[in-house]
Amino acid sequence: MLLTRREWLLGSLGLAITPHVVLAAQNAMRDAQAVSDGDVVAFEYLDTGAALVLSALAAEIIPSDDGPGATEAGAVYFIDHALATFDREKRDQYKEGLRQVEALRSKLFPASASIESLTRQQRWELIRGFENSAFFEIVRTHVVLGFLANPEYGGNRGKAGWKYIDFDDQMVFEPPFGYYDADRKNEAK
Amino acid sequence: MTKAAFRPSEEVDFLVIGAGASGGVIAKELASAGFRVVVLEQGPYLSESDYSHDELKYTIMPGLTNDPTVQPITYRKAEQEPAKLKKAIEYGRQVGGGSVHFTANYWRFHESDFHEHSLYGDVAGASLADWPINYQDLEPFYTKAECELGISGLAGANPFEAPRSKPYPLPPMPVKSSGLLFERATRKMGLHPFPAPLAILSQPYRGRAACVHCGFCESFGCEMQAKSSTLVSVIPVAEETGRCEIRPNSYVRNIEINAHGRITGAVYFDQSRKEVLQRAKALVLCANGVESAKLLLLSKSSQFPNGLANSSGLVGKHLMWDLGLLAEGLFEYPANEYKSVQVTRLIHDFYESDPKRGFYGGGAIDARFDFYPAGFALGGLPPGTPKWGLEFKKTFGHYFTRTISLLSHTTSLAVESNTVTLDSEVKDAWGLPAVRITYSPHPDDLAAQAWMMQRQHEILEAMGAKKVWGDPVDSVGTSRHLMGTCRMGKNPAKSVVNSYGRSHDVANLFIVDGSNFVTSARQQPTATIQALAYRAAENMARLAKAGEL
Numbered sequence: 229m230l231l232t233r234r235e236w237l238l239g240s241l242g243l244a245i246t247p248h249v250v251l252a253a254q255n256a257m258r259d260a261q262a263v264s265d266g267d268v269v270a271f272e273y274l275d276t277g278a279a280l281v282l283s284a285l286a287a288e289i290i291p292s293d294d295g296p297g298a299t300e301a302g303a304v305y306f307i308d309h310a311l312a313t314f315d316r317e318k319r320d321q322y323k324e325g326l327r328q329v330e331a332l333r334s335k336l337f338p339a340s341a342s343i344e345s346l347t348r349q350q351r352w353e354l355i356r357g358f359e360n361s362a363f364f365e366i367v368r369t370h371v372v373l374g375f376l377a378n379p380e381y382g383g384n385r386g387k388a389g390w391k392y393i394d395f396d397d398q399m400v401f402e403p404p405f406g407y408y409d410a411d412r413k414n415e416a417k
Numbered sequence: 418m419t420k421a422a423f424r425p426s427e428e429v430d431f432l433v434i435g436a437g438a439s440g441g442v443i444a445k446e447l448a449s450a451g452f453r454v455v456v457l458e459q460g461p462y463l464s465e466s467d468y469s470h471d472e473l474k475y476t477i478m479p480g481l482t483n484d485p486t487v488q489p490i491t492y493r494k495a496e497q498e499p500a501k502l503k504k505a506i507e508y509g510r511q512v513g514g515g516s517v518h519f520t521a522n523y524w525r526f527h528e529s530d531f532h533e534h535s536l537y538g539d540v541a542g543a544s545l546a547d548w549p550i551n552y553q554d555l556e557p558f559y560t561k562a563e564c565e566l567g568i569s570g571l572a573g574a575n576p577f578e579a580p581r582s583k584p585y586p587l588p589p590m591p592v593k594s595s596g597l598l599f600e601r602a603t604r605k606m607g608l609h610p611f612p613a614p615l616a617i618l619s620q621p622y623r624g625r626a627a628c629v630h631c632g633f634c635e636s637f638g639c640e641m642q643a644k645s646s647t648l649v650s651v652i653p654v655a656e657e658t659g660r661c662e663i664r665p666n667s668y669v670r671n672i673e674i675n676a677h678g679r680i681t682g683a684v685y686f687d688q689s690r691k692e693v694l695q696r697a698k699a700l701v702l703c704a705n706g707v708e709s710a711k712l713l714l715l716s717k718s719s720q721f722p723n724g725l726a727n728s729s730g731l732v733g734k735h736l737m738w739d740l741g742l743l744a745e746g747l748f749e750y751p752a753n754e755y756k757s758v759q760v761t762r763l764i765h766d767f768y769e770s771d772p773k774r775g776f777y778g779g780g781a782i783d784a785r786f787d788f789y790p791a792g793f794a795l796g797g798l799p800p801g802t803p804k805w806g807l808e809f810k811k812t813f814g815h816y817f818t819r820t821i822s823l824l825s826h827t828t829s830l831a832v833e834s835n836t837v838t839l840d841s842e843v844k845d846a847w848g849l850p851a852v853r854i855t856y857s858p859h860p861d862d863l864a865a866q867a868w869m870m871q872r873q874h875e876i877l878e879a880m881g882a883k884k885v886w887g888d889p890v891d892s893v894g895t896s897r898h899l900m901g902t903c904r905m906g907k908n909p910a911k912s913v914v915n916s917y918g919r920s921h922d923v924a925n926l927f928i929v930d931g932s933n934f935v936t937s938a939r940q941q942p943t944a945t946i947q948a949l950a951y952r953a954a955e956n957m958a959r960l961a962k963a964g965e966l
Contacts, residue, residue: 289805297810314478352806359804368805369795376791377473392810393817395755395790397470399640401630405757406818407750408594 269305272312273319278326279304281343282367285329288351289371296388303374306383310370318366325363332357421453421662425695429453430961432683432697434669434712437514438943439930439950440703441647442562445654446954447701448661452961455662455695456655457685459708460511462665464648468638472789476636481518482507487846491853494893500840505854506896508705512665513638513648515705515897516943520635520759520787521616521644523568524941525559525948528552528579529769533936537770540777543830543859544735548935549907549916552579558948558955566645566947567622570614577609577765587619589761590628594752595821596761599784602879603764613760613783616645616943625649630757635787667693670849672700672716672725672926680926686847699925699966701918701957703950706736706899706931710837711852713903713928726920726928731913732903733838735831737937738856739898741780742866742890744823744873745797746882751818754786767872768939770828778865780827781939782873786820793817799886823877825869826940829900830859837902858893866890898942903932917956918949925966929953 271279286298286307298304311319333343336357337350346354358364374383376390384390390397404410423429431447433440436458448454463481474480483490483504491500509515529536531548539545560583562568572584589612592600600610617634618627628643642649655661666688673681673694682696702709710733716725724732763783770779788797794813797820803809835857839850867890877885906912909921918929929950931942938945960966 290810291807293807294811355805372794373473373477373791376794378471380471381473390790393790393794393814394751394753395817399470399629399631401632401756403591403593403630403757405630406594406753408748408752409592409597412592412597 271308274304274308274311278322279308281326281329282307284344284351285355285367286371286374288348288355289368290375295392298371298375300385301375301383301388302385303371303383306374306377306381307370309382321363321366325361325367328363329354329358419659420656421659423453423455423662425693428696428698429455430697431699431701431957432457432695433701433703434683435514435702435704435708435930436512436647436652436663437509437703437705437930438516438647438946440701441513441516441652441655442947442950443701443703443929443954444661444663445651446951447958448655448658450958451660452958453660454655455664455697457667457669457683457695458512458663458665459668460665462512462663463638465638465640465642468640470631470633470637472791475518476789476792481509481511481636481638483510489843489845489851491840491843491851493853493855494857496834496855500853500855502843504895505856506707506852506899508707508897508899512652512663513646516616516646517638517648518636519943522760522783522941523570523614523616523944525579525581526552526938526945527577527768530936530938533770537772537777540830540861543832543861545777545830546906546911546935549905554916555945555948555952556580556582558951559944561951562944562947566616566650567618567625568614568616568645569619571612574611575609575765577768585614587622589613590615590617590619590758591761593754593757593761595754595784595786598748598821598880599762599823599876602876606876606879608764608766610762610764613763615758615760617758618643618645628758632756635759668847669712670715670847672702672712674716674718674720674725674923678720678923680923690847699927699957699961701927701929703930706902706934707837707852709928709930709932710902711839714839715849721922726913726922726926728922729910729913731911733836734833735901735904736835736837736854736856737829737831737901737934738858738893739896739940740829740858740862740866741824741826741940742870742888744870744877744885744887745799746821746877746880747816747884748819748821748882752821753818754821755789755818759787760785767869774868776861776864776868777830778828778861779939780825780865780869782823782825782869782876785822785824787822790817793820799884821880821882823873825866825873827862827865827869828939829862829937831901831904831936832859856893863890898931898937898940900931900934900937900942903928904935905933906935918953927953927957
């Protein structure tokens with residue numbers, strides 16, 4: 229499957245329009261515009277259907293309401309890369325897990341066509357229906373890694389996750405390192 | 418310099434198994450004394466350029482440690498239970514061993530640590546015993562280790578410290594926010610905080626650069642050579658002699674013994690999994706507190722049907738655990754604890770056991786932060802934090818720079834039923850039996866942890882934490898301090914080696930690593946492992962020169 233990064237971002241965001249998503253989409257647009265038009269992203273392992281579902285879940289695990297979240301960080305690319313390389317043995321758990329989540333979706337929302345098309349409230353209800361499962365913990369772990377692990381694994385694009393938590397990935401620091409040890413300099417001895 | 422390279426058929430003077438904290442020291446000492454030494458290391462030979470700040474690779478995947486997918490480990494709480502796959506123990510698996518990726522805490526034992534049985538008597542359900550040496554026997558070797566490896570610290574700052582003949586060769590590292598708040602609070606409480614002694618260079622030393630405070634110490638190899646691993650300190654000196662060959666990717670499966678009860682060498686798998694016999698006049702096993710016991714148990718013979726050097730039946734028994742719990746606090750302003758070394762201040766006020774508390778044991782508490790970004794979001798948040806959604810995101814976003822932890826380092830009693838044995842079913846990728854760990858903490862160990870956790874909470878509150886949370890007391894995590902499985906002693910019926918690591922059963926076999934420990938002290942075993950290694954190596958050289966090996 230080949231998509232430009234911009235198409236992918238917009239495609240995965242344009243399905244459930246709420247004010248939050250508009251904000252996220254604006255963030256995503258900004259992020260996507262930072263990537264050159266020639267940046268074609270190929271998934272290594274995931275098919276389109278699975279990638280869309282996982283993007284939708286990732287967008288609720290680390291949402292974009294208050295700034296870049298899993299979507300802008302490209303967490304789904306991390307999941308794809310993980311399943312193509314070092315976490316290959318989790319493929320079956322993903323296949324089975326996604327099958328069960330689909331079944332849960334059609335049980336909870338029989339009128340819906342897909343997970344991507346659910347409203348946010350519906351997605352939250354869906355996640356609450358399997359948040360204590362082993363599969364959810366795997367996806368959650370991957371999404372967090374896709375937000376906060378090193379960008380070379382495909383996620384944490386533009387260091388979005390590190391910026392969000394104020395982690396500065398420099399090699400060299402000098403004291404003072406934080407508020408309290410800086411404060412000591414002004415302390416009356 | 419031409420690096421030494423020996424043919425396996427050549428009988429070298431000493432064959433050392435394991436190039437870690439202990440093996441690196443022993444190789445350097447023996448090669449410097451004029452002996453021909455081969456060191457077999459199961460892991461690779463890496464250097465600074467191989468390392469990186471990759472949290473996923475080094476903390477979530479086994480970047481520098483044993484990989485359970487090729488070397489499975491099984492675990493059970495007690496002998497009656499079936500053992501299940503679990504990475505219950507972890508060790509550094511490369512040239513330099515655990516000294517490459519450790520946090521670099523470098524504490525000497527207290528004088529009392531060597532004779533706690535005399536002080537407190539028997540503890541029901543445990544094998545509390547005195548060491549066959551006292552602090553004064555080891556002091557010169559602690560000093561030598563601190564000097565040769567490069568340790569930063571402030572002599573005399575810890576009023577509970579045992580007497581030392583020399584100050585630390587390097588001043589302490591700059592204090593961080595955690596250390597500063599901890600120092601102020603504990604002083605007010607009448608306690609005695611002091612700068613953490615660390616195997617990290619606060620200034621350039623012996624051709625190595627000083628720490629640049631990147632913050633990636635625990636679980637990582639240092640890209641600056643500032644962490645004082647054996648890889649960057651003594652192993653290069655050993656190789657400079659031209660008499661020491663470090664042979665990586667060499668996984669020993671059997672120690673060979675002849676009809677006269679003498680070691681003749683060891684058989685190992687080379688990188689292509691071909692079996693090779695390296696011959697030697699004497700053998701020093703420095704593979705760590707689990708792997709050394711495993712190898713002895715694997716090396717069965719008609720003379721030693723229960724494992725080499727195991728006439729006492731104690732090889733693999735008395736495994737002691739890496740005990741201690743984390744308490745965390747949220748502070749108002751960013752402390753940015755992810756920068757620089759993990760620990761800058763600690764206390765030893767509660768170190769000694771006190772019968773008035775109603776249990777054996779005690780511990781130290783240090784102020785630290787040893788989380789990296791993803792690990793913090795996944796495992797560092799208070800209980801009850803949502804696992805997903807905006808509240809989850811906001812919590813890890815706000816807490817990451819504002820969280821400070823206090824870690825306790827507590828006693829682990831030697832219990833005979835806590836063991837390293839060979840799994841009867843599970844095999845590793847080379848076809849060798851997997852290590853099987855059987856371990857449950859002694860009730861006094863849990864009592865000590867719970868008591869210390871109360872102190873941790875009090876200190877965090879005194880430091881001004883807005884919110885405090887901590888590990889549950891009954892959690893048995895992964896042990897990285899591997900101690901006790903070949904304990905030292907004077908009586909061959911009650912110990913495996915003498916105080917120099919020499920086997921009571923086999924004259925030319927030495928076992929020198931954490932397995933020799935009789936008690937756990939308050940964790941942080943590396944300084945003592947290395948002091949014992951210096952002392953043992955000096956004795957080996959003396960015996961070999963006198964023709965007494």
